[in-house]
Amino acid sequence: xxxxxxxxxxxxxxxxxxxxxxxxxxxxxxxxxxxxxxxxxxxxxxxxxxxxxxxxxxxxxxxxxxxxxxxxxxxxxxxxxxxxxxxxxxxxxxxxxxxxxxxxxxxxxxxxxxxxxxxxxxxxxxxxxxxxxxxxxxxxxxxxxxxxxxxxxxxxxxxxx
Numbered sequence: 055x056x057x058x059x060x061x062x063x064x065x066x067x068x069x070x071x072x073x074x075x076x077x078x079x080x081x082x083x084x085x086x087x088x089x090x091x092x093x094x095x096x097x098x099x100x101x102x103x104x105x106x107x108x109x110x111x112x113x114x115x116x117x118x119x120x121x122x123x124x125x126x127x128x129x130x131x132x133x134x135x136x137x138x139x140x141x142x143x144x145x146x147x148x149x150x151x152x153x154x155x156x157x158x159x160x161x162x163x164x165x166x167x168x169x170x171x172x173x174x175x176x177x178x179x180x181x182x183x184x185x186x187x188x189x190x191x192x193x194x195x196x197x198x199x200x201x202x203x204x205x206x207x208x209x210x211x212x213x214x215x
Contacts, residue, residue: 055176055177056131056174056175056176056177057079057084057174057175057176057177057180058079058080058172058173058174059077059078059079059084059086059173059174059175060077060078060079060080060173061075061076061077061098061102061163061167061173062076062077062078062085063076064076064095064098064099064102067089070089072089072090073089073090073091073092073094073095074087074088074089074090075087075088075090075095075098075159075160075163076088077132077173077175084175084180086132086175086179086180086183087183088132088140088159088160090159090160091160094158094160094161094164095160097111097112097113097160097164098160098163098164098167101113101164101167101168102167113161113164113165113168114168116165117165117168117169120146120169123148124148124149125146125147125148125153126146126147126148126169127144127145127146127165127166127169127171128145128146128147128152128171129145129166129171129172129173129174130142130143130144130145130157130159130162130163130165130166130171130172130173130174131143131145131174131175131176132159132162132173132174132175132176132179133176133179134176134179135179135182135183135186138186140158140159140179141156141158141159142156142157142158142159142161142162142163143155143156143157143162144157144162144165144166
């Protein structure tokens with residue numbers, strides 16, 4: 055079953071300094087950090103801050119193409135976690151037919167923000183992520199998870215673009 059999530063924040067990993075998107079469920083019981091690339095983090099931060107670009111960025115272009123094709127993004131779902139890599143699907147409707155596209159979660163989230171579409175994560179992914187080392191030893195992963203769960207959004211500050 056997929057759980058609806060929201061973006062708790064975008065921050066730099068305190069250990070590696072890589073960007074992290076932090077997703078949380080509405081009840082605050084599930085927190086999912088997803089490490090992303092610098093360009094994807096910048097695209098997400100720009101949309102979260104409603105900071106327009108003078109020319110369409112890649113995710114803006116994709117949203118414009120979808121709109122031009124008279125399609126609508128209905129949701130994105132983070133569907134899997136394999137070898138510390140997350141997988142996602144973009145769900146969209148065109149001509150009354152539902153379709154999906156494989157995507158990196160960071161790209162799917164950037165598009166979901168632009169399309170005002172909900173973000174979901176499969177329960178199994180959250181469970182696996184809790185037990186994954188995500189490129190750290192188990193102690194560091196557990197400390198980071200606990201820190202993220204307790205983190206107040208105001209403590210995150212703004213992601214530096």
